[in-house]
Amino acid sequence: MAFGYTTGACLNPARDFGPRMATAAVGYGSEVFTVSDAWWIYGAWGATITGALIGGGFYDVAIFVGGESPINYPRKRRRQAAERVKGKAEKGWWIFKRDLELGFKGELGKEG
CATH class of the missing domain: 1.10.287 (Helix Hairpins)
Structure with missing residues (x-):
C-alpha cells in the first residue's frame, strides 16, 4: 500500500x-x-x-x-463471417429442436 x-x-x-x-x-x-x-x-x-x-x-x-x-475486416470477409456464424446458429437451433421433440433422451434411449 x-x-x-x-x-x-x-x-x-x-x-x-x-x-x-x-x-x-x-x-x-x-x-x-x-x-x-x-x-x-x-x-x-x-x-x-x-x-x-x-x-x-x-x-x-x-x-x-x-x-x-474486427474493425479492419474487408466487407467481403465480414459478409463471409456473418454467413458462417448464421449457419452455425441455425444448425444449433435445429439440433436443439430435434432434441426437444425427442425428449432429450440419451444414446441408449434413457432420460437425461
Missing part, C-alpha cells in the same frame, strides 16, 4: 480499489469513497477505461493491418 506513487495507483483501477477497500475495512468508513467528490470513480476508473477503449480503437483503425481485426 505504500508504493502508490511508483506503481501508478491513481490511474490504475486495480491498484486504486484494493487500498480503498482495506482502509474502509480498517475503520475509515465510507469517507474513502467520497473524498474529493468521488474523483476516483471518474478519474481513476472512467478516464483510464475510456482512454484504453479510444486508444485501442484508434490503433485498430490507423495502425493495425492484420486480418484478425
Whole structure:
C-alpha cells in the first residue's frame, strides 16, 4: 500500500480499489469513497477505461493491418463471417429442436 506513487495507483483501477477497500475495512468508513467528490470513480476508473477503449480503437483503425481485426475486416470477409456464424446458429437451433421433440433422451434411449 505504500508504493502508490511508483506503481501508478491513481490511474490504475486495480491498484486504486484494493487500498480503498482495506482502509474502509480498517475503520475509515465510507469517507474513502467520497473524498474529493468521488474523483476516483471518474478519474481513476472512467478516464483510464475510456482512454484504453479510444486508444485501442484508434490503433485498430490507423495502425493495425492484420486480418484478425474486427474493425479492419474487408466487407467481403465480414459478409463471409456473418454467413458462417448464421449457419452455425441455425444448425444449433435445429439440433436443439430435434432434441426437444425427442425428449432429450440419451444414446441408449434413457432420460437425461
